[in-house]
Amino acid sequence: MATKAQTKRHTPKLHIRRGDTVMVLAGDDKGKTGEVTQVFPDKMRAIVEGVNIVKKHVKATQTEEGGIQEMSASMHVSNLAVVDPKTGEATRVGRKIVDGKSVRYSKKSGNIIN
Numbered sequence: 001m002a003t004k005a006q007t008k009r010h011t012p013k014l015h016i017r018r019g020d021t022v023m024v025l026a027g028d029d030k031g032k033t034g035e036v037t038q039v040f041p042d043k044m045r046a047i048v049e050g051v052n053i054v055k056k057h058v059k060a061t062q063t064e065e066g067g068i069q070e071m072s073a074s075m076h077v078s079n080l081a082v083v084d085p086k087t088g089e090a091t092r093v094g095r096k097i098v099d100g101k102s103v104r105y106s107k108k109s110g111n112i113i114n
């Protein structure tokens with residue numbers, strides 16, 4: 001059983017969401033961009049399409065063929081930055097209240113990110 005010090009109270013809000021276009025800031029794929037396909041807030045990781053490609057050995061089943069498949073592995077969100085829709089550059093994300101709703105905005109250009 002986990003002690004009180006080991007359990008997290010809540011999962012933090014991340015600066016990226018599924019569907020965002022992000023740029024890789026560190027690692028072998030530094031500088032590449034791609035779309036976020038899946039986010040794991042409890043692990044602080046995300047899967048980006050076409051980035052961090054790994055080979056997975058898959059056993060054949062009745063419906064699928066076996067072999068070596070290439071797939072995208074998850075990356076830590078600290079290595080990703082949202083691409084500003086206006087300039088196309090990596091930017092930090094801030095939050096502000098607009099019309100009573102919390103929205104994300106680009107710190108570089110000030111544009112709201114949807």
